[in-house]
Amino acid sequence: MYDAQAILGGLHNLFDLGTLFWLLAGFGMGFVVGAIPGFNDANLMAILLPFTLLLDPTDAIVAMTALYCSAQAAGSIPAILINIPGTPGTSATCLEGYPLARQGRAAFALGVSFAASTVGALFGAFTSIAIAPVLGTFALQFGPAEMFMLGVFGLSVVSSLTGDDTLKGLLITCFGLLISLVGMDSMQGFPRGTFGILELYDGLPMIPVLIGLFGFSEILFLMKRTRIAQTAAPGARSFREVVDGMKQALRYKTTLLRSSVIGTMIGIVPGAGAAIGSFVAYSQAKQWSKTPEKFGKGHPDGLVATDSANNAVACGALVPTLTLGLPGSSSTTLMLAALFLHGVRPGPRFFINFQTEAYTILFSLVLASLLIMLFGLPLARHFQAVAFVPTRFLVPIVAVLLFLGAYAWRYFAFDIILMIVFGLFGALCKVYNYPVPALLLAIILGPMIESNFLRAIRIGGYGTFFQSELSIILMLLTALSLVGPPVLRYRNSRTLKTGAGQ
Template sequence: MLDAMLSGLAQVLQWQTLGIMVIGMIIGFIVGILPGLGGAVTIALLLPFTFAMDPVQGLVLLLSMWIVTGTAGDITSVLFGIPGEATSAAAVLDGYPMTKKGMGGRALGNVLTSSGLGIIFGAVVLGLFITVIRPIVMLLGPPEFFMMVLLGLAFIVTLSGKNQAKGLAMVGFGLLLSYVGSDPSAGVPRFDFGQMYLWGGVELIPVVVGLFGGAEVLQLMLTRSSIASGSMGQTKLTGTMQGVSDAFRHWPALLRSSGVGVVVGMLPGLGGTVAQWISYGQARQTSKNPEMFGKGAVDGLVAAGATTTAKDAGSLIPTIAFGIPGGAATAVLLGGFLVLGVNPGQEMLTTKLDVTFSMVWTVILAGLLGVILALALVRPLAALTKISGTVLTPVLFMFLVIGAYTANNNWGDLFVMLGASAVGVICLRYDWPRVPFLLALVLGPLLEQYLTLSNTLFADTWLARPGVLIIAALVVVVVFFSIRSLLREKSRSEETGEPFRGTRTRAIRTIGKKK
């Protein structure tokens, strides 16, 4: 274990890898302060650039970008009251009021330092959890992993919120699409419609790039407005070191919020948006000055900043150990694992344990360096939010095309990307969840693989294995609560007379209203 830990650190500290980390961090800063893009979209755009890298370097690029995105997302939350990331929304409540009071620098020092300390806490928990979960995973075989994938698919539906019926339909669509190509056991083409391109199945990269990146770029293009309003010259960025001191001074709130972020981040289906409000609520309940929350409470901003990054480390735990993503970003990251030839589960906890610990070190180093760079570069980075969407769109679309085409240097991938972009826009327009579709597309081949191995090695006796029965019970529990939540929501909508559907994306509703 110690050898793997030191080996992971040595691989991260190589100058080539550190250079890749810096590039990922810069990209993460830009993405974090541009509302609407998000870490999941950018991971998808960066996946093609990892093809020529070894697993450690590829994961360093993706993780450093993702971690810093959460940190940078707090910048616009504090300066303009506009969350750079959905998981940075809680920072608006106390950060923006502090900025309007002339304490913008103090608020930034507070939230950025809390964010850095939160990711360190989460990384330590991640490293300790690896040592605990390793012997448990070693006891599991293909039958248990098959049931874990089923459990992951059950959790996927909960990612759909009020639209769990739609989420279930998207899971089915994703599974159906995942089985396009050659049968792994018989080698017979299936669902190829006579197209040789589909013999290898539907490529993950162009689907992810189009489903998330294409839809979001189109949304940004049609809004035809700048991303942020206001003037940088009116923002006072003094008192930064006082904000840094605030983060350390309120260490009890920081530890509690980091713990909430890690725990909630580990639970598939909840994610960072839920974590931030749970954390913010407990911080208010335990605060000595709860009446200040929403008006510029220092401890409230500490809680928001710590949760932003701690939940990312927490969501890596089920992704690494069981291949069950905690949310959209880790779902795309799971696709990155497969692209880089790293399989979650036993492999990442045994033969490639050094790669896993390199991820832990990357999270720590990127978190620390990200805070330092954010404090130094906050003014020029925040100025990027003034760029018009019509200026950003061509650049982003170029990355979409490059990302889709370089997956296999095949023009067919561009058509898949465009088709996935259309699906993404339709999902946004009619409130159909995209994450369940993506997760089912990623987990479908694993489901088939583990089922084939289970039947080959154990015939039908694997159905009576204790681990299989325990996980099956968990699947039933998850499905039961999902159905109960769905029925309650339907009953509530019938009582209030409101239509039983989620709200459509605000940006989509405004399409066509811009002149």
């Protein structure tokens, strides 16, 4: 299960000088983007993805992993300084971080946040290293029927949990599935949904679609603002205070451990998300605290809980992404897309076919976690300034980079138009609350779902889906993931109405 040679191979890959350089580059970019509210790591990953194709696959994957990890930690910077979470997972950080900043202790709060983030991320990364191969071995029992059900389960989780409206999530997922089936079919070679466009015969190119959905749609929304962040941040200058904050965070050993465990466990559940993990950890910290009355007024204990949990979630979320091919958020969906594009295919056979790459990814997660503390503190104050770059400069420059990114994937000018079309469609989806990550995941998983479905019915007919226990369990989980969120939302609205009535 744990192959010493693969582990050493992973470490060897990582400690190559060139790879370390790209890890640092990815870390730096993730940190900048995480610090910008409203422009998250998924957007940057989408823009950068075509350029990583110029790199060696190992360097590219390590850079993307570091970017993913550092963006989660840097999301706390605007949450603490300007009360706007940089990433959705850092929403709970505002609860204690911003009150501390308003008390003039912004540097202290950043210190607490980064120390907690490092501990949470390290815990999540080491747990992932321990759990991922076990889950990978278990996933080897999956045949075509189970693989089909797994794909359907993944889509159902993302479509129902990444938005507020399950119906809209399902609709956009179905649409994603349909357009994933554009191109020549694998059995007969018949062109489907190509409408005579030769550039579509190989299927929809993932990069232009992805850049359009996440990048181009975002710059259309950026045009509405003069700057990405509008609120001025209170100063966070004193380095001594930052160090004090770090020391303070490390004193809350029980909170650190409890929140990291909660975060990692929630992260492993596909689709649960960092926001849930950090809020659960926060409520537990408050419940077990000897001074719960201080929560909400700038209590370091609460900040330790939220930030260790959300970083642990981010690391834990890579486990189902790598071993089952089930991402639960837009960032992990982009990670999945990045791995696919570099020829590394996450899924049940990941720890068989790509063992060394798997350990490279997991060890780069550990290293990036350590860098949060090492580089995060001196960089935090300066990177915050990026959020105040006027959008009148940003939008045209990013647009040209998007054109280049879309074109450079296949060297087809047609892909620029495709990127624009998907950008407009992505913007429409965002305006009307259709979950874009669900659309992207459907486009990625669609061909796998179709081929496994056809293979399964050829082996045992439609009854094959009811013959294995795993398949039935996945079917039940799919039903639960579709029915659960609307029922919970209905119950919550009923509770709120009852509360308002009383």
